Amino acid sequence: MENSVELRIGNLGARAASTRALLPGASLDGPDVVIRCPAGAGESLSQKLVWLWGMLKHRRRALKTLQADGATLVCVCAAPRGPVVLQPNAAEFLHLTGASLVVTVDAA
Numbered sequence: 001m002e003n004s005v006e007l008r009i010g011n012l013g014a015r016a017a018s019t020r021a022l023l024p025g026a027s028l029d030g031p032d033v034v035i036r037c038p039a040g041a042g043e044s045l046s047q048k049l050v051w052l053w054g055m056l057k058h059r060r061r062a063l064k065t066l067q068a069d070g071a072t073l074v075c076v077c078a079a080p081r082g083p084v085v086l087q088p089n090a091a092e093f094l095h096l097t098g099a100s101l102v103v104t105v106d107a108a
Contacts, residue, residue, distance in 0.1 A: 003079050005041075005048040007056070007099065009033040009063075010072045019071075022062055024055055045077050045103075046090035053093035063097055073099035080106050 010032045012019055019033045020026045026035045041051035052075070056063065067073065075094060077084075084103055094101055 002039075003043070003045050003048060003077070004037065005045060005052060005075065005077050006034050006036040007052055008074045008076055009066065010074065011070050012066070015066070015069075015071075019066065023059060045079055045084060046087040048077075049075070049086070049090035049093050053090075053096075056093075056097070060096065067098060073097055075099045075101050077101065077103045078106070079103060 008029070009019060009023075012031065012033060016028060016031060016033055020028055023033065023035060026033050028034070035052065035055065037048040037051055041048045063073065082105075084105065093099075
């Protein structure tokens with residue numbers, strides 16, 4: 001299993017399409033807007049979170065406005081079995097956006 005990282009923006013209602021248009025590389029997945037890290041975004045979860053922050057840091061105010069209007073930001077990560085280590089620059093992304101982090105570790 002390879003590391004994967006995606007940011008899911010939920011509880012958007014009618015704003016889903018306009019939010020998708022606002023964010024580079026975003027797509028709709030049901031009612032959520034999702035930004036997925038591509039395969040070349042890094043090896044570790046930290047590297048992928050830093051890549052994601054690079055894509056979103058100039059949209060931080062828009063994300064905060066969405067959150068103030070009730071949107072939820074959840075960063076969903078999947079990792080192979082073993083330790084999950086987040087470097088400070090990856091944790092900064094989560095802190096500055098107010099995103100929740102959900103990590104699923106492969107049990108096999």
